[in-house]
Amino acid sequence: MLKDITLGQYFPGNTLMHRIDPRTKILLVMAIIVALFVCSSAPAYLVLAVYIFGLIAVSKLSLRMVLRGLKPLLVIIVFTGVLNLFLTPGDDILWRAGFVSITMAGVQKAALIVARLVLLIAGASLLTYTTSPIQLTDGLERLLSPLKKLHLPIHELAMMMSLALRFIPTLVEETDKIMSAQRARGADFDSGNLLHRAKALIPILVPLFVSAFRRADELATAMECRLYRGDTGRTRLRQLKFGRDDAVCAAAAVLFLGGAIVLQVLV
Amino acid sequence: MSEMIQAENLTFRYTDFSHTTHLALDGVNLTIPYGQFAAILGRNGSGKSTFAKNCNAIALPSGGRVLVDGIDTMQPDRIWDIRRACSMVFQNPDNQIVATVVEEDVAFGLENMGVPPKEIRRRVNEALRMVGMYEYCMHAPHLLSGGQKQRIAIAGVLAMEPKCIVLDEPTAMLDPRGRADVMHVLHRLHEEKGITIVLITHHMDEAVQAQRVAVLEAGHLILDGTPREIFVQTAKLHSLGLTAPQSVQLLEALNARAQAGLETDALTVEECADRLEAWLKGGRA
Incomplete structure (x- = not known):
């Protein structure tokens, strides 16, 4: 029964998303999360959805697998969706039964919340599905290494x-x-x-x-x-290097995430 | 000239939970020269593991001294030089593998030494080839067999290019196949790389393959010599809780029952077969 536990959920592969530097991926996912919270309009979300599912397609991850990641959070998604649907006050009432009513604003808000949660999980799973745990910890260590100056371990x-x-x-x-x-x-x-x-x-x-x-x-x-004495004088077998793939991903991220935010602000 | 490991009047005391002091090693004098393949035998509690730990300053002597590659282990500032010269492999392979990928684990020691990445790559590949595990370099260690894991652990210390490897019962948790593989690798390291091997074991058939056998009992060095000198002393070995190789036992039994008058120092099955063949032919003639 314990054999079923999988951690890290890493699926090996050799796609663009697998190859790029883990630091790029971590920053990318953080940017996606920020964009998802900044945006709230339909056109912006459309751009973000296209981008995120585009990345999933590029990584050759099956959509079923990504959606399976939603399962544990299904209750929360449905719960917040339903609450927003019925409890958002508004003038444009579409349906009413006793004290509960569905308003246009409620429908919009529920759709936004559900879309936000689904895309958040899909975006985050993109990181864990394409990055091995060891790369992930490596990437985190490098990204956080400036904090070593503050004597953080x-x-x-x-x-x-x-x-x-x-x-x-x-x-x-x-x-x-x-x-x-x-x-x-x-x-x-x-x-x-x-x-x-x-x-x-x-x-x-x-x-x-x-x-x-x-x-x-x-x-x-x-x-x-084996001579381990902490961080002093340590080198690494695997050097992390930003390459052409990382530049491509960064450019795509600027295009799509920037585009979504521009749409949000202008439209 | 200094020796690889030189224990002089080595005494090691420890205190257990009930505050009783035990003497794990009591005045052991044992010198292992460079390039020797030595086996250290003894039953549980004889002090053989404690001796191993004293060989690279994991344990420090309570009395006497240990020189490793000419360096006294009591010098705290030379501890990393000592451990670089003399590496150690432990009994449980699971508890000495640190990484989730085989090659990362082999690289661990080199990373700690601050070796440049290109050189790490070269040495990792070479070490994995030496132990016959190169094709597994990207595997996850927990999916390998015990013998394979132990060979990875050996590759991990081998990559650090030590002069000596001390192995504390490396085959105790392995199946016969895994044991044979590990022993094969040890002989290869000894012959091709000239690395000094100190093998702590309680398997007679492994000790037989060494150039020298030292037997510890209750913290004392009881016997010390070539396998041929040691393993014919069946009565003595028996009193120490050890058994002589089956080939020796068989020849002794024949001598006792059939007055065969055979030389009993046959340590391998082949030697034993030769003796028997000669005896049977001689008997018929």
């Missing part, structure tokens, strides 16, 4: 993130093993009420934590043996 945070990613599959496997061991001795994780089930998890968590600490200790020793 940026390198340490990035290292922790990548180690956490490295150990997720190991710990998932271990949890599976512990659960099987407890089941073999008659533990029951699947019945009873919530409290009962939560209590049944304690015999899993305790050995899991003990072993995680032991692993952390051994890992720290192994890292020291």
